[in-house]
Amino acid sequence: MSLAFVVVAVALHVLSSLFWAGTTFALSRSGGLGLDALRRPQMAAATAAILSGIALWALLHRGGDGRAEHxxxxxxxxxxxxxxIQFGLLRGGRALRGQRVAAGLLAVAALCMAVARYV
Structure with a gap:
């Protein structure tokens, strides 16, 4: 495993996750103002976050069965x-509801990543 690859994967994961979660939180609080303009960038960021998360899991946590991995x-x-939820409810009033539910779930995800090292 190359240290440079891990650094790039972590940077991609953190930056795309911050954009995805940040825009989700902002859209859910603004009543969906700007939702149409941010739909594609959010999807791209979510895809990058998920794929880089999978890569990081494979590199750093494969085979692990400890509390941190759980x-x-x-x-x-x-x-x-x-x-x-967020990208399955893309149109109309349901899109805002999807943003709000996704915001809560992304807060849980961020909390889990922040505390995993300390459990």
Whole structure:
């Protein structure tokens, strides 16, 4: 495993996750103002976050069965469910509801990533 690859994967994961979660939180608080303009960038960021998360899991946690891996898996599941809800409810008033539900799930995902090292 190359250290440079891990650094790039972490940077991609963190930056795309921050954009995805940040825009989700902002859209859910603004009543969906700007939702149409941010739909594609959010989807791209979510895809990048999920794919880089999978790569990081394979590089750093494969075969691990400790508490940290369980917490990270919970966060990953929350993020995947957030993506399914958020991008499955793309039109009309349901899109805003999807953003709000996804915001809560992405907060859970972020919390899990933040505390996984300490459990």
């Amino acid at each position: 917490v990270l898996a919970t966060g990953a599941a929350a993020a995947l469910i957030a993506a399914l």
